Amino acid sequence: MIRIHGWGNFPSIDSEVFSPKSLTASSDLITNINNLIPRGFGRSYGDSANSKKILQSNYLNRFISFDHENGILICDSGLSINEILSLIVPRGWFIPVAPGTSFVSVGGAIASDVHGKNHHHQGCFSDHLLSFELMLADGSITQVSRSHLPDLFQATCGGMGLTGFIVSASIQLIPIKSSQIIQSLVKCGSLEEVCDQFYINRDKTYSVAWIDCLSSGKNFGRSVLMVGEHSESGKLSVSKKAPINIPFNMPASLLNSYSIRLFNSIYYHSSSTQSDMNISYEKFFYPLDGIRNWNRLYGKAGFIQYQFVIPMAVGIDGLKKILVKIVDSGLGSFLAVLKCFGLANANYLSFPMEGFTLALDFKLSDSVIKLVSNLDPMVVDMGGRIYLTKDALMNDTTFKSCYPLWENFEQVRAKYGAIGKFSSIQSKRLGLQ
Numbered sequence: 001m002i003r004i005h006g007w008g009n010f011p012s013i014d015s016e017v018f019s020p021k022s023l024t025a026s027s028d029l030i031t032n033i034n035n036l037i038p039r040g041f042g043r044s045y046g047d048s049a050n051s052k053k054i055l056q057s058n059y060l061n062r063f064i065s066f067d068h069e070n071g072i073l074i075c076d077s078g079l080s081i082n083e084i085l086s087l088i089v090p091r092g093w094f095i096p097v098a099p100g101t102s103f104v105s106v107g108g109a110i111a112s113d114v115h116g117k118n119h120h121h122q123g124c125f126s127d128h129l130l131s132f133e134l135m136l137a138d139g140s141i142t143q144v145s146r147s148h149l150p151d152l153f154q155a156t157c158g159g160m161g162l163t164g165f166i167v168s169a170s171i172q173l174i175p176i177k178s179s180q181i182i183q184s185l186v187k188c189g190s191l192e193e194v195c196d197q198f199y200i201n202r203d204k205t206y207s208v209a210w211i212d213c214l215s216s217g218k219n220f221g222r223s224v225l226m227v228g229e230h231s232e233s234g235k236l237s238v239s240k241k242a243p244i245n246i247p248f249n250m251p252a253s254l255l256n257s258y259s260i261r262l263f264n265s266i267y268y269h270s271s272s273t274q275s276d277m278n279i280s281y282e283k284f285f286y287p288l289d290g291i292r293n294w295n296r297l298y299g300k301a302g303f304i305q306y307q308f309v310i311p312m313a314v315g316i317d318g319l320k321k322i323l324v325k326i327v328d329s330g331l332g333s334f335l336a337v338l339k340c341f342g343l344a345n346a347n348y349l350s351f352p353m354e355g356f357t358l359a360l361d362f363k364l365s366d367s368v369i370k371l372v373s374n375l376d377p378m379v380v381d382m383g384g385r386i387y388l389t390k391d392a393l394m395n396d397t398t399f400k401s402c403y404p405l406w407e408n409f410e411q412v413r414a415k416y417g418a419i420g421k422f423s424s425i426q427s428k429r430l431g432l433q
């Protein structure tokens with residue numbers, strides 16, 4: 001038994017972890033054991049990759065084929081985005097959708113249907129999948145795509161590992177001429193200003209904003225918007241810099257509303273509106289990957305990341321209401337990231353919908369749990385939803401309101417025998433069978 005938790009270190013559970021060394025061994029395991037959950041790098045924050053029985057994908061670490069001409073990569077599901085970038089960037093290709101850390105497995109990226117800073121143009125990870133192989137509850141492997149078993153495609157992409165074990169995937173990459181990103185920063189004094197700036201910069205490939213969620217009054221909603229484009233010139237290189245390590249859990253008192261307020265103030269005042277800076281793709285997409293185990297900064301009790309999206313129709317007013325609640329709580333979030341999503345896709349449990357999404361880290365405490373229980377109904381009333389791969393607290397009523405296609409999801413799971421075979425602590429909490 002091993003103590004297992006997600007990136008937020010909460011909740012944790014003693015689990016039996018299986019790391020089969022072959023597809024035959026995985027198949028035997030799946031056939032013989034119930035209530036398993038597949039797991040990649042454990043970068044989901046809450047309990048979506050937690051169960052008493054875990055099926056690790058780490059032996060699935062091969063590149064299967066790479067079509068250099070057309071940018072089609074076929075690889076095992078246990079490879080990380082980081083390993084993929086090391087292969088493809090020097091050859092002039094990039095992943096179409098890059099989440100905020102590169103230590104994410106291909107299987108995890110599909111199961112969470114991850115998004116990046118370019119959702120308004122490129123959608124989710126699954127929107128660039130040509131097909132994938134899925135090991136079903138009976139241990140057989142089937143090829144899944146939008147045209148072959150479309151119901152299984154829609155249930156598995158965003159389906160949090162609850163339909164089967166993703167074995168490999170075929171991904172359409174995007175061409176690049178340089179590994180550099182041209183970044184511009186826009187300092188914004190208010191929520192209205194940053195939302196306007198998202199609109200003004202809507203043609204830019206990548207956009208994301210840091211937002212100060214502790215300041216009220218005249219500083220309410222102050223933010224820094226970052227936009228980026230792939231550079232047209234420069235080298236195609238990958239950084240070999242070793243990350244700094246946080247060796248152990250920090251004292252929980254280190255991060256408090258005073259230190260976060262100070263950080264926010266320094267960050268805001270040291271940022272200035274700047275155009276066209278050339279930076280590496282690692283610095284633009286993965287600033288936190290430079291600090292290994294940064295989650296230990298939140299101390300032993302752990303933290304949660306609360307990420308919600310609300311539809312464009314409720315827009316700034318909705319965002320303001322939620323942000324006021326967060327500011328009034330005085331519960332600081334070091335990392336508060338605002339993005340503007342494009343249209344939703346057809347997957348049953350994919351998170352993004354056209355609107356604003358805010359992601360906030362909170363050190364775990366009773367007050368945070370109470371705050372989240374007050375925010376959830378606000379998000380639901382506005383027609384929004386909470387991101388499953390970050391969630392550790394949502395109840396089944398909230399889940400079923402946020403994800404109205406959950407019954408279609410369950411029907412597909414039943415059709416392919418996944419019920420009772422694949423489950424997680426999260427799926428049980430959310431009232432899935």
Ligand SMILES: Cc1cc2nc3c(=O)[nH]c(=O)nc-3n(C[C@H](O)[C@H](O)[C@H](O)COP(=O)(O)OP(=O)(O)OC[C@H]3O[C@@H](n4cnc5c(N)ncnc54)[C@H](O)[C@@H]3O)c2cc1C
Pocket residue numbers: 007037038039040041042043044045048049057077078098099100101103104105106107108109111112113114115116159160161162164165166167288389390
């Ligand atoms: C610093 C940081 C930044 C992040 N930024 C973003 C972001 O910008 N956008 C975004 O969308 N997400 C983001 N995430 C979340 C992360 O991308 C997802 O949680 C992703 O799923 C993690 O991949 P993993 O391999 O660690 O999966 P795990 O955490 O191990 O598992 C996540 C889910 O995928 C399932 N799964 C994993 N492997 C398989 C498989 N082989 N077959 C079937 N199911 C499988 C698990 O059962 C679980 O439900 C971020 C996370 C961190 C820590």
